[in-house]
Amino acid sequence: MTNTYQYSHWLLPLLVSVVIQFRLGFYAYRKREEIQARTFVWLMASLLVWTICYTLELSSAELAGKIIWLRFKYIGSASAPIIWLIFSLQFTQNEKFITRRTQAFLWGYYIITLAVVFTSDWHHWMWGSVWIEPGLLEDQVTHGWYFWFYVVSVYLIILVSSWLYIRFLWVVPAAHQKQALLMAVGGLIPLLGRITLDIFGLDLVPQLDEVVFLFLASTLIFSAALFRYNVLSIMPIAYHQVFRSMQIGTIVLDPQSRVIELNPAATRMIGMESSNVQGQPLQKLWPHFAEIQLASELATELTVRTNHNEHHYHCQVSIIHDRLNRISGYLVMLTDITQQKKNALALETLASQDGLTGLLNRRTFMDLAKVEHQRSKRYEHSYAIILLDLDHFKRVNDTYGHQCGDHALQEVAYRIKKNLRGTDFVGRYGGEEFIVLLPETKQHVAALTAEKIRSVVSNMAIQSSQAEASFCVTLSAGVALFTSEGEEEQITLETVLSRADKMLYVSKKDGRNRVSVWPNKKSHSSDSIRSG
Secondary structure, three states: OOOOEOOOHHHHHHHHHHHHHHHHHHHHHOOOOOHHHHHHHHHHHHHHHHHHHHHHHHHEOOHHHHHHHHHHHHHHHOHHHHHHHHHHHHHOOOHHHOOHHHHHHHHHHHHHHHHHHHOHHHHOOOEEEEEEOOOOOOEEEEEOHHHHHHHHHHHHHHHHHHHHHHHHHHHOOHHHHHHHHHHHHHHHHHHHHHHHHHOOOOOOOOOOOOHHHHHHHHHHHHHHHHHHOOOOOOHHHHHHHOOOOOOOEEEEEOOOOEEEEEOHHHHHHHOOOHHHOOOOEHHHHOHHHHHOOOOOOOOEEEEEEEOOEEEEEEEEEEEEEOOOOOEEEEEEEEEEOHHHHHHHHHHHHHHHEOOOOOOEOHHHHHHHHHHHHHHHHHHOOOEEEEEEEEOOHHHHHHHHOHHHHHHHHHHHHHHHHHOOOOOOEEEEOOOOEEEEEEEOOOHHHHHHHHHHHHHHHHOOOEEOOOOOOEEOOOEEEEEEEEOOOHHHHHOOHHHHHHHHHHHHHHHHHOOOOEEEEOOOOOEEEHHHHHHO
16 A cells, blocks of 8 residues: 655654754764763664654655554654653763663563554554544544553653753752753753643644654753763763862863863862863963873872962873773872972981081981092092081080080081082081081182181180080181092092091191191191281
């Protein structure tokens, strides 16, 4: 039996709907690596079947043709609400409810519905009589009890979906409220449209079944929320991995390094509200981000200076891949390590400095001296070592007490350091011994430096904390030079130290409060300064 078709201007909106649904389905198919996109493709496919069969039903001129397409229309119309519900659960982060049992129940209901539709001529559960009313495109039917069960089921599915979106709207962060609002409105449109028709009898399009248009309107709104804001692939990742209570700053970026989501800790670090940064390039919002190499996934330390403060951050980047191993975004984790840096610096200072004087301790000084010795040999430079020792310091402790002696050591250390260059370094070598290294220094300059220190110390008055009187201290010094000339180039650091120690012994032996220089040609004393 042949079936004839006739065109009516009422079919134009349906044909437009077919084109729009196909384009939306194809767009989502290109993002099919994401589960939401695949579900959206199936939703568009069900609406396409529904709309195409409904269009053929309306354009059929004979009753038999209308009945055929009426049956096939349910392949799409019965599956669309089910897919709609699954899509709603996925989008609102409720995938845990999409269990095998739930899916078996939903698709079992779908198969039963199709069975009832295609056997309705025998039992009339879906419809009884079917006829054509002159002047109307739609065939007229008397509905059976299963039809009303089907309508209630569709209402229930749409109501649950709408509730999911409304609930999602209240818990979603501000950055995604626009998308959530669109999803909530889109979910309510089919429900409100059916209520106006079935309860209030308001037929918005008398010649057509407007439900297909209501679903199309919702689909367009859903598409705006998903594709306009580019969250189809990124949004599920953001909500599963970004915990708003985390103290670690977490930023989700798209492949173009634009901000998709960030948590409160990250907003504090970059100094901006999350609602103002969505869609903006992170480098524009936070110039320090230019130091981060996204593709390398290497950990980076960032130092951010603002006003008088300095903050340190440990940055770890993870590349987000889709199921086809394409880059779909980046996850940036920022940890504030400012306090750890301060603690490490304090520990390093404690480990390298003498606790009393603040000078380098012996171990650290010797490490630096070894480096300088090798450098001087490599570049054929000279350097000088000065050993200084306070004279009769035991008398100070015995006379004024150890607390006063410690104060004297601190004063002497301060004077020594103050009379050196920025490139020189000084350490505490022993109880009352100090050691100085002068890089790139000639012998006469080293001797003058040692004499200057000796003179400054001997002329300073140290106030006793236990008596009103002040006292003075003197020191003796031994100077030795490393030079890259001739056989001297082969001497070791230990040899230079030994020579300086011998010269210190000479200064002590010759009466103290004087400087002796290797080789022992002359000793410098306070008397020689005054006589000069």
